[in-house]
Amino acid sequence: MNFVIVLVALLGSVWLLAVVEGWTTTGRLRPAAPLLSGLAHLGRESIVPRTPDRVFFETAPVLLLIVAVLGAAVLPLAPTLVIADLATGALFINAALAYVLVALIMAGWGPNGAYAMIGGWRFLGQLIAYAMLIVMPITAVAMRAESLVTTVIVGSQDGLWNIVYQPLGFVLFFIAAMALAFRAPFDLPTAPGELGGGVDAEYTGVRLGVLRLARLTLVITLASATTVFYLGGWHGPLLPPWAWSLIKTLAVAVSMLLAGRYLPRIREADLMRWCWTLGIPLALLNIIVVGLLVLVVP
Amino acid sequence: MIEVTKDLPRSADGLAMDWMEVPFGPVFPGLPGGLKLTLTLDGDGVTEGQATSLVGMINESEEGKEIGAETFIERLASAMPLASVSYRLLACLAIERAAGLENDSATDQARAVALECERIASHLGWLAQTGRQLGFAWLTDRAATLQLEIRRASGKRLLELTPALHALAARLGRTPLLKSRLKGIGILPSGTGGLSGPVARAADDAGDAWARLWQRLDEIITSLDYIKATGEPGLPVLRNIGRGSGTGEATVETPRGEAQLSLILEHGQVKSYRLDTACSHHIGLVAKLVEGRELGDALVAVGSLDLSPWEVIS
Numbered sequence: 036m037n038f039v040i041v042l043v044a045l046l047g048s049v050w051l052l053a054v055v056e057g058w059t060t061t062g063r064l065r066p067a068a069p070l071l072s073g074l075a076h077l078g079r080e081s082i083v084p085r086t087p088d089r090v091f092f093e094t095a096p097v098l099l100l101i102v103a104v105l106g107a108a109v110l111p112l113a114p115t116l117v118i119a120d121l122a123t124g125a126l127f128i129n130a131a132l133a134y135v136l137v138a139l140i141m142a143g144w145g146p147n148g149a150y151a152m153i154g155g156w157r158f159l160g161q162l163i164a165y166a167m168l169i170v171m172p173i174t175a176v177a178m179r180a181e182s183l184v185t186t187v188i189v190g191s192q193d194g195l196w197n198i199v200y201q202p203l204g205f206v207l208f209f210i211a212a213m214a215l216a217f218r219a220p221f222d223l224p225t226a227p228g229e230l231g232g233g234v235d236a237e238y239t240g241v242r243l244g245v246l247r248l249a250r251l252t253l254v255i256t257l258a259s260a261t262t263v264f265y266l267g268g269w270h271g272p273l274l275p276p277w278a279w280s281l282i283k284t285l286a287v288a289v290s291m292l293l294a295g296r297y298l299p300r301i302r303e304a305d306l307m308r309w310c311w312t313l314g315i316p317l318a319l320l321n322i323i324v325v326g327l328l329v330l331v332v333p
Numbered sequence: 334m335i336e337v338t339k340d341l342p343r344s345a346d347g348l349a350m351d352w353m354e355v356p357f358g359p360v361f362p363g364l365p366g367g368l369k370l371t372l373t374l375d376g377d378g379v380t381e382g383q384a385t386s387l388v389g390m391i392n393e394s395e396e397g398k399e400i401g402a403e404t405f406i407e408r409l410a411s412a413m414p415l416a417s418v419s420y421r422l423l424a425c426l427a428i429e430r431a432a433g434l435e436n437d438s439a440t441d442q443a444r445a446v447a448l449e450c451e452r453i454a455s456h457l458g459w460l461a462q463t464g465r466q467l468g469f470a471w472l473t474d475r476a477a478t479l480q481l482e483i484r485r486a487s488g489k490r491l492l493e494l495t496p497a498l499h500a501l502a503a504r505l506g507r508t509p510l511l512k513s514r515l516k517g518i519g520i521l522p523s524g525t526g527g528l529s530g531p532v533a534r535a536a537d538d539a540g541d542a543w544a545r546l547w548q549r550l551d552e553i554i555t556s557l558d559y560i561k562a563t564g565e566p567g568l569p570v571l572r573n574i575g576r577g578s579g580t581g582e583a584t585v586e587t588p589r590g591e592a593q594l595s596l597i598l599e600h601g602q603v604k605s606y607r608l609d610t611a612c613s614h615h616i617g618l619v620a621k622l623v624e625g626r627e628l629g630d631a632l633v634a635v636g637s638l639d640l641s642p643w644e645v646i647s
Binding site: 060156157220223228230301302304 | 466510
C-alpha cells in the first residue's frame with residue numbers, strides 16, 4: 036500500500052513541477068499541459084539514430100527513471116509512510132543516485148552522436164565535482180541523528196531542523212543536489228545553447244517522454260531528500276505529516292527550478308575548482324562543527 | 334593498445350584521441366541562424382574551427398544588369414534582416430551622393446535617430462541570444478521583451494524605456510557567475526586587424542567577451558542619450574534623385590561595425606556596387622578565438638563577436 040501511495044505522491048509532484056516549469060517558461064499556467072505533452076510524445080515518431088548502441092540507447096531513459104524512483108523509496112512522507120525504511124537508508128540514496136551517472140553516460144554513448152557523447156562525458160566531470168558535496172553533508176546529518184535510518188533522521192529534527200542546526204551543510208547539499216539533477220545553472224550535460232540538448236539531443240517520441248519524466252522525478256527525489264535531511268521532513272503544525280512533506284518537497288523543487296532561471300550556466304572548470312577548493316573544505320568544516328555540537332550540546 | 338592508438342592525433346597533453354569534426358549550425362540554439370561553425374573536437378576541447386555563412390549575399394551586381402534605385406534599397410535592406418535600417422540608410426546615402434544631392438540636416442537627424450534605435454534593438458537581440466547560449470533564461474526573456482518594445486516604440490516611448498534599460502545593465506553587473514563565464518574568454522591576439530564596431534572598441538579595454546558585453550551595454554545608454562537630445566526617428570527614405578548619374582560612396586556605423594558601400598548610378602539605375610561589412614572581416618577571427626579552448630568557451634567567444642551571417646559578403 037505504501038508503495039502505491041508514495042508512487043502516486045511522486046507522480047502528483049512531478050505533474051505540479053511540470054506545470055510550474057511550463058509557467059516559468061511560457062508565462063501561462065496550464066494544468067493540462069504536462070498530460071498533453073506526454074500524450075504528444077507518445078504520438079510522435081520515435082527516431083533511432085543511424086548506428087546506435089541499441090542497448091545503451093534504449094536502456095538509459097528507463098534506468099534514469101528507475102534510479103529516481105529507487106532514491107524516493109527510502110524517503111519517508113510520514114512516520115509510517117515509506118516504501119523501505121532501511122537501516123542504511125541515507126547510504127542507499129547515495130548508492131542509487133550514483134547510477135544517474137551510469138544512465139547519462141549510456142544516454143550519451145548510445146545514440147553515437149557528438150553532442151550526446153560530449154554531454155555524457157561532461158556529466159562524469161560534474162560528478163567528480165559534486166559527489167563529495169552530496170556525501171559529506173549527509174554524513175553530518177547522520178552524525179546528529181546517530182543513525183542512517185531516514186525516519187530516525189527526521190525524528191532527530193523534532194524541535195530544531197537541520198537547516199538551522201547545520202545551515203552550511205544545507206547550502207552545500209542543495210547546490211550539489213541541483214548539480215546531480217543537472218538543473219540550470221548546472222545543466223552541462225544537456226546545455227541547449229552549447230550542445231543542442233546534449234544527452235537529450237538524439238531522443239524523440241516516447242523515449243524523450245520517459246527521459247523528461249525521469250529528469251523531473253529526479254528533481255522531486257532530490258527535493259524530498261533535502262526535506263528529509265534538512266527541513267524536518269513531516270514535522271509541522273496543523274496539517275497531516277504527509278502534507279508537510281509534500282509542501283516542503285515541492286517548495287524545494289520549485290526553488291531549484293527558479294534559481295536556474297536567474298543564473299548563467301557555470302563553466303565546467305569553475306564548477307570543479309569551486310567544489311574542490313571551496314566546497315569540500317566547507318563540508319569538512321561542517322562535519323567538524325556538527326561533531327562539536329553533538330559532543331558539547333546534549 | 335599501441336596499435337589502436339598509433340595513428341591517432343595527439344592532444345596537447347600527449348594523449349592519443351579520436352578527433353571529431355562536429356558541425357554547429359546553420360540551425361543551432363546557441364548561434365545565429367545561417368551561421369555554420371565547424372569545430373574539430375579533441376574531447377570537449379577545440380583543436381581548430383572555422384565559420385562560414387550560408388545566407389550571406391554575393392558582392393557586386395550581375396554584369397550588365399541594372400537595378401532601380403528604390404529596388405536596390407529594398408533588396409539591400411531585406412538581405413540584412415538583423416540591421417535593415419542601417420543598410421537602408423547606407424544605400425540611400427550612397428545613391429543620393431551618386432546623384433549629387435546635398436546633405437539635409439533635418440533628414441540626417443531623423444535618420445541618425447532611427448539608426449540609434451536599431452543599434453539599441455540589435456544589442457538587445459544579441460543579449461537575448463547570449464542568454465540563450467548561456468542558459469540564462471531571465472536575460473533571454475528580458476532582453477527579447479525590451480527588444481520588441483524598442484522596435485515598436487516612438488521617440489517618446491523610447492525615453493520611457495530608459496529606466497528599464499538602465500535596470501537591465503545594473504542587474505547584469507550584479508549577476509553572480511556571469512563575469513566568471515565571460516571574463517578572459519574570446520581575447521583576440523594583439524595587433525589583430527580588420528576590427529570595427531563594438532568588437533574594436535572593446536579591444537581597447539580587456540578585449541574579452543565580458544568587455545564586449547559592457548561595450549554594448551554602454552552603447553545602448555549612449556544611443557538613448559542621443560535620442561533624448563535629438564528627437565523622433567525617421568525611417569530612411571530615398572530623396573528625389575531624378576535620373577541622376579555618378580559615383581557614390583557611403584559609410585555607416587551599423588550595430589556590428591562599419592559598413593561601406595560604393596556604387597555607380599546611371600540614369601537613376603544602380604549599375605554596379607561594392608559592399609564591405611564588419612562581419613565579413615570578423616568571421617575570419619573565429620579560427621583564432623576557438624583554437625585550444627573548451628567547447629563552451631569557444632562558443633561563447635564566437636557568440637561575443639555578434640556575427641550576422643547575412644552581413645557576411647562573399
